[in-house]
Amino acid sequence: MSNKYVEMGMRSPVNLTWEVTLACNLRCSHCLSSSGEKACNELTTAEALDLVEQLHTAGVFQVNFGGGEPFIRPDFEEILAACHSHGIMTCISTNGTLFTPELVARLSRNRLVAIQVSMDGAKRETCDAIRGAGVFDAAIAAVKLLAATKIPTSINTVLTAQNADEIPAMHEMASSLGVSLRVSRFRPSGRGADNWESLRPSPAQLLAFSDWLSSSGDVRTGDSFFSLTSQERQGLGLNLCGAAKLTCCVSPTGHMYPCAFLQTDRFEAGDLRQNSFQEIWDGSEIYESFRNLRIHSCEECQRFDQCHGGCPAVAWHLKNDINGGDPECLERCVTSIADNRLAEAA
Amino acid sequence: MKSSQSTESAGFTRMAAAGIKLHPSCRARQERFGLLFYDCRGPRLLFAATGTLIPADFFGTIRRRDEFPAGVSESQKMALNKFVTQLLEKGFLHEQ
Numbered sequence: 001m002s003n004k005y006v007e008m009g010m011r012s013p014v015n016l017t018w019e020v021t022l023a024c025n026l027r028c029s030h031c032l033s034s035s036g037e038k039a040c041n042e043l044t045t046a047e048a049l050d051l052v053e054q055l056h057t058a059g060v061f062q063v064n065f066g067g068g069e070p071f072i073r074p075d076f077e078e079i080l081a082a083c084h085s086h087g088i089m090t091c092i093s094t095n096g097t098l099f100t101p102e103l104v105a106r107l108s109r110n111r112l113v114a115i116q117v118s119m120d121g122a123k124r125e126t127c128d129a130i131r132g133a134g135v136f137d138a139a140i141a142a143v144k145l146l147a148a149t150k151i152p153t154s155i156n157t158v159l160t161a162q163n164a165d166e167i168p169a170m171h172e173m174a175s176s177l178g179v180s181l182r183v184s185r186f187r188p189s190g191r192g193a194d195n196w197e198s199l200r201p202s203p204a205q206l207l208a209f210s211d212w213l214s215s216s217g218d219v220r221t222g223d224s225f226f227s228l229t230s231q232e233r234q235g236l237g238l239n240l241c242g243a244a245k246l247t248c249c250v251s252p253t254g255h256m257y258p259c260a261f262l263q264t265d266r267f268e269a270g271d272l273r274q275n276s277f278q279e280i281w282d283g284s285e286i287y288e289s290f291r292n293l294r295i296h297s298c299e300e301c302q303r304f305d306q307c308h309g310g311c312p313a314v315a316w317h318l319k320n321d322i323n324g325g326d327p328e329c330l331e332r333c334v335t336s337i338a339d340n341r342l343a344e345a346a
Numbered sequence: 347m348k349s350s351q352s353t354e355s356a357g358f359t360r361m362a363a364a365g366i367k368l369h370p371s372c373r374a375r376q377e378r379f380g381l382l383f384y385d386c387r388g389p390r391l392l393f394a395a396t397g398t399l400i401p402a403d404f405f406g407t408i409r410r411r412d413e414f415p416a417g418v419s420e421s422q423k424m425a426l427n428k429f430v431t432q433l434l435e436k437g438f439l440h441e442q
């Protein structure tokens with residue numbers, strides 16, 4: 001990753017997360033956006049299609065759709081088709097419970113779509129304890145439908161204390177179903193903040209996961225674990241926070257934020273009903289502050305070049321300090337385990 | 347797509363490769379420093395300090411391996427040749 005070029009400023013995001021609705025038929029305990037009921041005043045179809053035009057003009061390469069459950073929006077396939085008509089690649093994060101053979105057949109007609117089905121354990125009881133009864137079976141059925149097509153499909157798992165031991169089994173399960181595994185970081189946002197203490201992986205689990213990841217090159221992690229990744233995985237993805245530099249987030253109501261985990265008033269960069277996408281990307285003071293963000297407290301760290309201070313969203317949610325350095329980075333996990341051992345020995 | 351004539355000899359397959367093109371999983375756009383390449387399979391990025399030497403849509407159509415925009419000098423061609431080799435090795439371009 002050439003930070004020099006990123007620091008020059010991009011004319012638009014490379015990709016962005018667009019949470020198209022807050023409506024969801026599930027109530028997962030780690031949900032980053034506390035999804036459930038549709039938000040008041042979500043973007044209309046016309047507004048959503050206009051946004052797609054703006055993203056095309058801006059040169060955005062990829063839109064990562066999330067929510068809520070995107071397929072609950074009746075016009076979601078229309079929004080997808082508008083992206084595809086402009087060559088914009090799309091990736092849909094879904095709970096998989098609304099999939100039918102007809103929907104999968106329609107989706108598979110296009111080569112620009114990839115799908116991530118969320119699952120939170122290799123065992124039915126682990127997954128359903130987080131996502132709700134019956135979700136494991138429904139998600140597996142969706143993955144099987146998708147695996148029979150050419151749609152690039154992955155199972156997306158949020159690493160929690162409850163499923164940390166099942167990640168290797170999830171990897172095997174994904175392989176046996178003919179799809180890939182993607183592991184995302186649990187961050188204290190939305191219902192995830194309410195359930196943080198019960199779901200957060202321990203430092204020992206994070207370290208064990210980091211070790212496992214280093215020998216599992218085919219497992220994708222997006223930007224989730226660059227603060228934990230070993231040398232072996234450098235070059236497999238981004239190793240810095242891309243918020244406001246390479247990516248951003250659009251909420252169901254058309255508000256823009258640096259990333260999906262920072263959707264609060266404090267971090268609102270603009271409102272698409274007031275300004276254009278490009279105006280907000282170019283002119284937002286919040287975005288400017290993220291582009292100039294320097295995690296000085298981490299600069300002496302031997303791993304600074306590998307993680308650049310980690311995830312500011314986690315630092316914000318846990319320490320109320322966007323500049324504070326990632327409280328769950330590799331170095332801090334090692335230190336925390338060593339401190340605990342010393343305390344136990346004393 | 348690679349040549350579908352899989353029963354042909356390797357020599358034929360080489361001749362059949364008409365040129366190079368941006369991989370369907372990849373995109374390119376102009377930035378201040380030059381071209382930014384994106385590969386959604388990673389996702390991976392490649393930053394190329396090409397300035398305005400090559401338009402972002404240049405590899406959107408099939409190009410000969412030694413084909414460059416008009417007005418490019420011989421020394422620039424040598425640098426661009428290396429650059430194209432790198433794009434091929436990294437999978438941003440593919441042979442057609």
Ligand code: SF4
Pocket residue numbers: 024025026027028030031032033034035036067068069094095118131
């Ligand atoms: S995590 Fe996903 S499936 Fe679960 S409640 Fe949130 S949006 Fe719905």
Ligand code: SF4
Pocket residue numbers: 223240241242243247258259260261310311312313314
């Ligand atoms: S703030 Fe954290 S979650 Fe958001 S883009 Fe940066 S690293 Fe990723």
